[in-house]
Every structure is written in C-alpha cells, then in structure tokens.
Amino acid sequence: MATTSRDVALHAGVSRSTVSEILNGRGAKFAAATREKVEQAARELAYQPSAAARSLVRGTSDLVIALIPDTTFGVNLQVIFEKATEELAEHGLTLLLRLSTPSAQMFDRLISTASPRGVLSFIPFLEREQEIMRSRGVQFFSSPPSGDRRDVNYDIGRLQVCHLAEQGHHRVAYARLRDTRQDVFGDEREAGVRDECQHRGLPEPRILELGVSRAESLAVMDSLEDTPVAIACYNDDTAAAVLTAGILRGRRVPHELAVIGMDNTPLSQIFVPRLTTIDYPAGDAAHATVAGFLAAITGEPVKESDLHFPLRVIKGETT
Template sequence: MNESEKNPFKKPTSADVARLVGISQSTVSLVLNGKAEGRVSAELQQAIWEAARSLNYKPNRAAKALREGRARTLALVIPQLSNPFFAPVYQGADREARKLGYDTVLVNYDHSMSTQEALIEHLSSHDVDGYVLWDISARSTGLLSQNNVVLVESQIDGYHSIMVDIPHGVRMALQHLVGLGHTRIAHLAATVDTETFQARSRTYREFFEEQGWTYRPEWEVRAPFSLEGGKQGALALLGSSEERPTAIMCDGDFLAVGVYKAAKELGLRIPEDLSVIGIDNLELSQYIEPELTTLHIPAEQMGECAAQELIQLLEAQPTARKVVWFQTELIQRNSTAAPQQ
C-alpha cells in the first residue's frame, strides 16, 4: 500500500508515482515535466502517466512556476463585470488556460481612460505573465509589452487581436427588419465610446444611407449599458417622436430587456406594436416573453481563442501581428414581426 492509500487526505507526490512504477523519482520528474524525449522510452512514459492518473497526481504549479521564473497566470481584463456576456468568456479562457497549465484571474475596469491606465500600471507590477485586454484603448496598451498582450474587440498596431465582425452582424439584423417590412427602425445605442460600439452606430447610419433613407437623429438614442438604461432609452425613443419607430435595434440584449419594460409601461405589445432585436444572445434572451431575436456572438469560443493566442505568445518566439476574426449569427425568435399597417 502506498502513502496515498494509507492516508487518503495526503496529496500524491511524484515520489508516490515513482514507488508505484518501481523507478527513480528523477525519471518520473523528467516525464511529468515534459523533458523525457530521447531519455525515457515511450513504454515507460506511458506507464508513468498511467500511474499518475491512478493516483490522481496533480503537479505542483507553484513549484513549477518558481523553477521557470514565471507565475503561469493570465489576467483577463474586462469592462462591466455585471454584464452576463462575460461569464462564458471567462469560462472559455479559464478552461483553455488550465489545459495548458495556467491559472486565470479576472479583473474588472470601467471604460474611462484614467481607470484603464491606472489598472494596467497596477497589474504590470504583479505576478502576471500575460494579459487578455477587452475593448481597451491604445494609450493604455502602451504601458505593456506587445509580447504578452492579446486584445479583444480592438485593433492596435503591433498587437495580436481577437475581433468580431460586428458591421456584418448589424447589417444582418437591420436587413431582417427590412425584410419584415420595417422602415422606421430606431437604434438604442450604449454610451460606451469604444470601437465595437462605435461600429454599431456607424453601420446603422451607413445602412440608412444605403437604403436611401433620411437619417433621423431622434431615432438613435444613447443610454447607459444597463437594464434601466435600456428602459429609459426606449421611453425616450418611443415618446419623443411624432412618428414612432416600429422596430428598435439594441446594442445588447441587456438593453433589449429594458425596452421590454418600457413597452409594457407604454401599453405596446412585442412584436405586434414594436419589434425588438438585440446583440449578444445572452441566456436570458430565451427566458423573456416573447423570446428575443438577437445576434449571437461566440463569447466562449472567443475566450478560448484569446487564451490560446496569449499562451502561444508567451511560450514561443514572438510572431507577426495576427488578427483572428469571429462571425455573428442571427438567431430569429419571437420578438420581431411585420409592422402593423
């Protein structure tokens, strides 16, 4: 009986693995640390890994980090932790990082420039190997090396980026509404001054021009990215115009839920009196009535990809700037319909 079997609360060690296989601990260490190539036979390596699995052996990350002179920790830096969009982002990034032997810490910031810069300066003094920075400014990234940063939803010269083709998705959403017969389409925009949100507004205006429509500034209202912001923004859209919009495209599902609240207060039915379309495809979009038509953004896959790209940067020679693109998908549910005549 080995020591782990005698005491089930004792964490298995490489010495336990060595005893089980009947070899030296140094040979086990070569295999478990990935240094066995050409030094330990394939058969013996397999036997060592099988023994490690049977004992539920987990390598000591702290010791490995000390040997390598690295913390083996990534920082996922995101805005607005209250936004449920970021839960699957973190899950994807953390799962991929753990596969590759890294931990992930989650760091929240607001979109103000001073907060971003203070946060980056603070993080750079801590034991973090690399950063996934979501929707961050060029000035803030200048405080960090290009060799340990991956950007998400922003493109800056010299940095790896993970991007979503938001303009294509917004056009799909607007074309869906036009296909239903809508021409009075409003935009509930978030008061977030970053590239991904600027792209939503820019594409909305370009689409109006492409359709030969006159842009109506009163049909584009900016609101805080929150449930209450969505409600107040919708009340402004639906109450201030002589010609009420028949459809609203929202910058996020969070805002769309607020629109539902405003519509109820105004006695408007969705989708009979007002069509609503969101962006993100949050889980809650399937749990409101009627279920929300929305653009799916692959949040979890983006988190996985960001962690992969960052770890590759950390463990390999720096490569040329790379941009990975993700596409959106229109999820048609029950919140959009033809306008009433």
C-alpha cells in the same frame, strides 16, 4: 512519489532540457512530433511542473490576467471566463480576473507586482497599456485585437439591421445605454448599424440613449414620431425596456414598433411578445480569445478556424 521532469524525459526518449523547454512554453523551435511526444508523456505520467521553478526560469508567473470591462457581469461574461479558465488550466495557466482601470500607474503596478505570463482582454488595450506591457516583456492579446475596428460587435450591429430590413422594416433606430460602464461595446455596434443602413440605402439611423428604467424608456418612446420604426438594441435589457415602453404607449408590435435585442438571454424568450435577439456563442468566443492568446505567448500560428464563431438571429415575435 511525484513524477519529475526526468521521468517524462525518459518516457519520451528526449533530454530533460528538451522537456523543460517544451513544457515551459518555449517549444516552438522543436519539431511538432517532439512536442507532441513530450506533452503525451507528461499527460500519461500526470506530470505537474513546479510553478515556482517555471517562474524562476522565465522570470514570470503562471498567472494570466484577464481584464474585465467595467460593466454588468452578465451570463455571457460568466460563461466566457469559466471557459477561458478551463482552457488555460489545460496549459498549466491560472486565470486571474481584474477590473480594467483608466489609471496607467495602477496598471503598471499590477503588471510589475504579478509578473504575469500574459494579459488578455475582451476590449482593445489602450496604447499606454500596450507600452507598459511591451516595456516589461509581457505578452498580451485582446479580442478584438487592438486597432481592429471591424470586430464581432460591429458585425452584431450589421446583422441586426440585416434582419430588420429582411423583415420589411425601412426606418431604423439604435438604442444604446446612457451609462458608459454598461455600454462598453456600444460604439462598435452603432458603427455596424450605421454602415449597414448606408449599405442598404436606408435613412440615417436615429441614436437613442437611455437607462433601463420605465421613465427613461417612456421618454425615449415619446420622442419618436408616430410612423413605424424598428429599433436595434444594445442588449436584451435595453430591448425589454424599449419594448415595454412601446406597449405601454399602445404601439402595435411588430407593425408599428419592431425590436431586436442582443445576447439571447433566458428572459428574452419568455417575454410577451417573445423577443427577437442575436445569439452570441460565449463559449466559442472564449475559445477564440484563448487560442489567440496562446499563439501570442508560444509564437505558434493560430488556426484561422479558432478565431471565428457564428452569430445567429433568434427569431421571436418582435420583428
């Protein structure tokens, strides 16, 4: 026989309404000890709340919509969404992935049709999207939070320049992808590169735009002066393209051409020479996003330690 909320209430020594309130995400008004007692009882009895009942009570479903940037679905994004799916499932929530769309009408239709418990995104929400969600009473959370300029991507750009400067490189360029669908975080990373160059008294970085192709990479390399240059790249794919073009043009690495990528992809570590890159802890990033989102829908404060994760340089042979 399936466990009911009445069984949980008897096991925890509280009322059935208390169980309902806590397990349906409205437990902020109860003492932490009471919430823990109910949640522990539910775990011990393997209680599974009725999704239909919760939807009727709240007027929302147990769906959490995650907006995916219109970009290449690489390893890091896959890890992020797998981890987010697992953590949300532990709270009785189901993650639904959806490509972000510039159409406010389509977004409004999605929200009204799905009636989600909330929406999370790995890029800041547009103002119109925020207005739609507020008007429909839907909680939302973005990582970085909307309006927060200095996000992890900004830090990535600064860290790349820090490493290059520490290795003795003083002329920096930033290589980003021409296709905006693949260059979702390019503006923030470029801002980090610019600000760190300014902070260190380095010349204004030259901005290079290219596609991941031999022809475009060679054209970019040919546009550079013959003097040594260190290139901070949007990701490891961009770094591979720049590095290959430099080698084909006879530039000595890292003396005449230094390159640092981003993502620490498996391929980056089998390049010859081995690529210096930034390691992005995708699992920790997913945890931070889910922690912030759960705090938004429960009203409980999020631990500061849950919102931060370390970036680190993986030193290769290209810097």
